[in-house]
Amino acid sequence: MKIISSYLSKTQESSSLALFRLGFGFLMTFSIVRFWLKGWIKTMYIDPSFHFTFYGFEWVKPVGEYTYILFFICGLSAFLVAIGYKYYIAIITFFLSFTYIELMDKTTYLNHYYFVSILSFLMIFLPCNSSYSIDSFIKKKSFKYSPKWCVDSIKTLLFIVYFYSGLAKINRDWLFEAQPLKIWLATGSYDLPIIGSTLMQQEWFHYFMSWGGMFYDLLIPFILLYKPTRIIGFSLVVFFHVFTAVLFPIGMFPYIMIISTIIFFSSNTHEKILKFILKPFKNTIKKTIEIDNIKIKKNKFAISLISLFFVVQFLFPFRYAIYPGELFWNEEGYRFSWRVMLMEKRGYTTFKVVDNSNGNSFFVRNDEFLTEFQERQMSFQPDFILEYAHFLGDHYNNKGLNDIEIYAESYVALNGRINKRFVNPKIDLLKEKRGFNSKHWIIDLNEEINYL
Amino acid sequence: MGLTPTVFYFCAMKNLFNFIITSCIIFSFISCSSDSDEDIDQIPQFDRSSILKNYADNIIIPRYSDFQSEVLKLKSDIENFTKEPNTINYDKAHNSWFETYKKWQHVEMFNIGKAEQIMYLNTINTYPVDELRINNNINSKKLDLSNENDWSCQGLSGIDFMLHGVEGTKEEIIEKYLTDPNYSDYLNNLIEIISNNTNTIVEDWTTNYKDTFIQSSGNSNSSSLNMLTNDFVYYFEKGLRTNKIGIPVGYFSGGNTLAEKVETYYSSKNSIQNVSRDLAAEALIASENLFIGKSSSGSTGPSLKSYLDYLYSSNVNENNLSPIILNNFQKAKIAINELDENFIYQINNDKSKMLNAFDKLQSIVVNMKTDMLSILSIQVDYIDADGD
Numbered sequence: 084m085k086i087i088s089s090y091l092s093k094t095q096e097s098s099s100l101a102l103f104r105l106g107f108g109f110l111m112t113f114s115i116v117r118f119w120l121k122g123w124i125k126t127m128y129i130d131p132s133f134h135f136t137f138y139g140f141e142w143v144k145p146v147g148e149y150t151y152i153l154f155f156i157c158g159l160s161a162f163l164v165a166i167g168y169k170y171y172i173a174i175i176t177f178f179l180s181f182t183y184i185e186l187m188d189k190t191t192y193l194n195h196y197y198f199v200s201i202l203s204f205l206m207i208f209l210p211c212n213s214s215y216s217i218d219s220f221i222k223k224k225s226f227k228y229s230p231k232w233c234v235d236s237i238k239t240l241l242f243i244v245y246f247y248s249g250l251a252k253i254n255r256d257w258l259f260e261a262q263p264l265k266i267w268l269a270t271g272s273y274d275l276p277i278i279g280s281t282l283m284q285q286e287w288f289h290y291f292m293s294w295g296g297m298f299y300d301l302l303i304p305f306i307l308l309y310k311p312t313r314i315i316g317f318s319l320v321v322f323f324h325v326f327t328a329v330l331f332p333i334g335m336f337p338y339i340m341i342i343s344t345i346i347f348f349s350s351n352t353h354e355k356i357l358k359f360i361l362k363p364f365k366n367t368i369k370k371t372i373e374i375d376n377i378k379i380k381k382n383k384f385a386i387s388l389i390s391l392f393f394v395v396q397f398l399f400p401f402r403y404a405i406y407p408g409e410l411f412w413n414e415e416g417y418r419f420s421w422r423v424m425l426m427e428k429r430g431y432t433t434f435k436v437v438d439n440s441n442g443n444s445f446f447v448r449n450d451e452f453l454t455e456f457q458e459r460q461m462s463f464q465p466d467f468i469l470e471y472a473h474f475l476g477d478h479y480n481n482k483g484l485n486d487i488e489i490y491a492e493s494y495v496a497l498n499g500r501i502n503k504r505f506v507n508p509k510i511d512l513l514k515e516k517r518g519f520n521s522k523h524w525i526i527d528l529n530e531e532i533n534y535l
Numbered sequence: 536m537g538l539t540p541t542v543f544y545f546c547a548m549k550n551l552f553n554f555i556i557t558s559c560i561i562f563s564f565i566s567c568s569s570d571s572d573e574d575i576d577q578i579p580q581f582d583r584s585s586i587l588k589n590y591a592d593n594i595i596i597p598r599y600s601d602f603q604s605e606v607l608k609l610k611s612d613i614e615n616f617t618k619e620p621n622t623i624n625y626d627k628a629h630n631s632w633f634e635t636y637k638k639w640q641h642v643e644m645f646n647i648g649k650a651e652q653i654m655y656l657n658t659i660n661t662y663p664v665d666e667l668r669i670n671n672n673i674n675s676k677k678l679d680l681s682n683e684n685d686w687s688c689q690g691l692s693g694i695d696f697m698l699h700g701v702e703g704t705k706e707e708i709i710e711k712y713l714t715d716p717n718y719s720d721y722l723n724n725l726i727e728i729i730s731n732n733t734n735t736i737v738e739d740w741t742t743n744y745k746d747t748f749i750q751s752s753g754n755s756n757s758s759s760l761n762m763l764t765n766d767f768v769y770y771f772e773k774g775l776r777t778n779k780i781g782i783p784v785g786y787f788s789g790g791n792t793l794a795e796k797v798e799t800y801y802s803s804k805n806s807i808q809n810v811s812r813d814l815a816a817e818a819l820i821a822s823e824n825l826f827i828g829k830s831s832s833g834s835t836g837p838s839l840k841s842y843l844d845y846l847y848s849s850n851v852n853e854n855n856l857s858p859i860i861l862n863n864f865q866k867a868k869i870a871i872n873e874l875d876e877n878f879i880y881q882i883n884n885d886k887s888k889m890l891n892a893f894d895k896l897q898s899i900v901v902n903m904k905t906d907m908l909s910i911l912s913i914q915v916d917y918i919d920a921d922g923d
Contacts, residue, residue: 429908445785500852502902
């Protein structure tokens with residue numbers, strides 16, 4: 084107990100949180116603007132007539148043209164977080180609006196969106212505005228120190244992201260087949276000048292990248308935590324993420340990670356960076372009175388909540404263990420677990436509607452209901468297949484076909500294997516309930532890929 | 536003021552590009568020196584632009600030229616027929632129409648470049664045609680058919696209606712052209728539009744598009760190989776499998792067959808000539824030719840097949856895909872050849888054979904969309920979205 088309470092009372096310069104807030108806020112503002120300018124709000128949230136929801140969050144749906152307002156609120160709150168103006172309202176608004184956006188349609192699910200969601204949740208409890216913020220300029224006082232656990236909690240979250248994505252790479256395909264990197268480097272990276280048609284075609288290089296990637300993910304948090312290796316660690320972070328940004332269409336993720344890992348440097352360094360960036364505002368900053376410590380209010384609640392949060396974060400990725408079958412094939416417990424870039428998976432899935440009243444049957448044209456992007460994601464992910472089958476059931480019920488059964492004709496190819504039938508064609512999907520129960524209607528891969 | 540290490544790295548990030556290039560050069564230098572040079576020579580490099588070159592030089596452009604000359608012949612035969620509507624001229628026009636339609640099966644899949652811009656495919660082979668709208672167009676002497684509602688009123692499918700469907704028998708049809716000049720005008724206008732559009736496309740391919748096409752050999756969504764492969768798969772699934780077989784046999788419509796939606800419906804319906812099976816068979820051969828890189832003269836060159844073979848031989852994937860796909864092509868050919876020449880007859884009398892042909896085509900679609908596209912890292916859609 085003593086150790087814990089003395090740890091909790093340890094402090095660290097507030098500049099670390101301030102710089103993190105600044106980096107995160109501006110990066111998020113940029114992300115939202117970028118998403119908007121690419122026209123994705125329309126193509127991903129407004130155009131589709133049907134949306135794939137997360138189980139339990141079916142009520143979270145795009146709100147038509149108002150979805151633009153939602154994105155505006157999200158972008159604005161990110162900007163307010165960055166400048167530290169009305170920080171708590173801003174970060175709560177950001178967390179809620181961003182999470183709402185991500186829950187609207189799971190077609191767009193990405194691990195780094197989940198990362199942004201839970202990170203912004205964490206930031207609600209961190210006094211990131213205690214220095215170098217508009218809030219502190221207005222009050223004319225800033226706090227030189229804030230609790231050390233605040234910075235540590237961000238580091239812990241980053242530790243989880245890297246370490247767990249490293250653990251996820253310990254699987255047969257990744258290590259012993261160099262899949263899916265083999266495919267992505269050989270054919271997907273053909274564009275790169277010089278190395279695209281040479282290095283990227285070498286089999287040893289595919290293995291080198293696979294094993295290197297695994298060790299990188301597992302070790303980088305330690306390399307960053309240990310002071311003597313920190314600079315090497317950060318250069319590795321920059322090199323690795325820039326390299327992946329060039330190779331793969333992974334959007335903002337590399338930049339989010341590069342900016343986030345700056346948190347591992349000392350507060351002293353953070354202070355210097357802030358002074359450098361904020362040079363034009365030097366005089367304003369001088370006018371604020373610096374107070375030695377932050378008045379920590381009764382934060383027992385925050386600390387217990389954050390502890391619980393981390394317990395969940397540490398355990399949640401292992402939930403797949405309670406499901407039978409191969410994780411990579413069945414994808415039960417696959418999401419929210421830092422499994423990134425592990426699969427080249429394609430599917431072809433169509434649905435047969437049998438009308439019991441007259442024995443007739445017909446196949447559904449997916450393009451009547453789904454965008455191509457949605458169809459692509461639906462075709463190989465079991466929970467999408469089931470949700471869509473139920474949607475089709477409701478659709479045809481409403482059209483007066485009351486006694487129907489729906490069967491899936493589904494084929495999936497995973498990591499260079501030839502396609503294999505995916506869904507048991509004899510199972511009426513309308514009789515299968517959505518939920519967290521195991522999906523027995525998936526035909527086993529009969530191979531073990533996942534190790535841990 | 537000394538630069539802290541962090542600031543130093545910020546500066547490095549500003550020069551991101553230099554940073555990457557330098558790193559990559561160092562990287563490849565290390566890898567080359569650690570590995571003997573022979574190793575690198577042993578793995579043959581696959582030149583993707585060689586596929587594009589073969590496709591452009593030996594398939595796309597020659598096939599378009601073939602189509603173009605047939606269109607010209609059809610044009611003069613239609614002119615003769617409308618000038619002097621009689622049985623001989625009618626038969627000539629009909630035969631040219633059939634030959635042109637056959638050649639069309641070899642180019643429909645190339646919905647790329649100019650063809651995509653001017654909606655070439657839609658203006659030539661949208662069926663079933665809109666009889667009511669065509670009749671309105673004829674009577675109102677409408678010549679501008681650029682509105683998308685007029686796609687179903689023109690093209691080779693439109694000519695099918697004009698030559699075979701305006702009345703119930705050949706004699707009555709000829710009679711129609713003798714008495715109502717509006718029909719002649721409309722028919723001449725249809726072939727005029729096809730001819731003009733085809734000339735535009737052939738000219739674009741032969742003058743500037745060919746080089747652009749061949750040079751864009753990368754793997755972005757807008758590169759030629761990705762677009763062409765997407766078009767090919769899309770054509771095979773929608774243009775061939777769904778339109779020619781799936782929709783008419785009622786695959787998507789609750790067991791209700793829709794025989795009136797077959798390609799070249801009027802020619803079969805009014806017993807002029809049964810050609811729908813021949814066209815489907817031709818389309819399948821055209822698809823196989825593209826897959827294996829076979830030109831009209833019978834020679835083969837670099838193709839999707841040889842790319843897949845190369846990837847398999849470099850251990851990129853477990854199974855050799857091309858024999859599997861070719862085997863499925865064989866099965867599909869057999870299934871289509873078992874069909875009656877007249878699809879309306881086949882659908883109304885024994886639709887199980889049509890369904891069988893559909894299934895055989897379907898298995899090729901599955902091969903292409905799951906196995907082939909994944910090994911080639913080609914996204915099946917044009918949506919650019921982030922991945923992770």
